[in-house]
Amino acid sequence: MAGHVTYRRIYEEPSPRDGKRVLVDRLWPRGVSKERADLDEWLKDVAPSTDLRNWYHHDVEHFDEFRRRYIAELHDPEHQQAVERLRDLAAHDKVTLLTATKDADHSEAAVLAQWLNQSEGHATG
Numbered sequence: 001m002a003g004h005v006t007y008r009r010i011y012e013e014p015s016p017r018d019g020k021r022v023l024v025d026r027l028w029p030r031g032v033s034k035e036r037a038d039l040d041e042w043l044k045d046v047a048p049s050t051d052l053r054n055w056y057h058h059d060v061e062h063f064d065e066f067r068r069r070y071i072a073e074l075h076d077p078e079h080q081q082a083v084e085r086l087r088d089l090a091a092h093d094k095v096t097l098l099t100a101t102k103d104a105d106h107s108e109a110a111v112l113a114q115w116l117n118q119s120e121g122h123a124t125g
Helices: 050-056 060-074 077-092 108-119
Strands: 005-009 020-023 095-099
Touching (some): 020 077, 060 077, 077 108, 095 108
Parallel strands (some): 020 095
């Protein structure tokens, strides 16, 4: 049975309900040790490009355009291996995508979770 993809901030305490914990930021989060992160994987190659990240700069007014551009990037060859890895994880387990972004609801983790859930036929939530 397929899993479900959710997201949250890496600064929150790990939970047994997280399933597989996957960091999807390109940069390692400040102040988080590898032990505290309790990650199963760090897939930095699924993160938005540096150019897109710098353009967006977490400006909520640009979120819809960021989402559109990021989803387009996910189809690029540079992202394919990481995208396939996430799809494989989600096909077998619950997956929690982690980000250091202060506003997780307007982050690449949120876009990625929704996109994976929709593309795999899962409900978002």
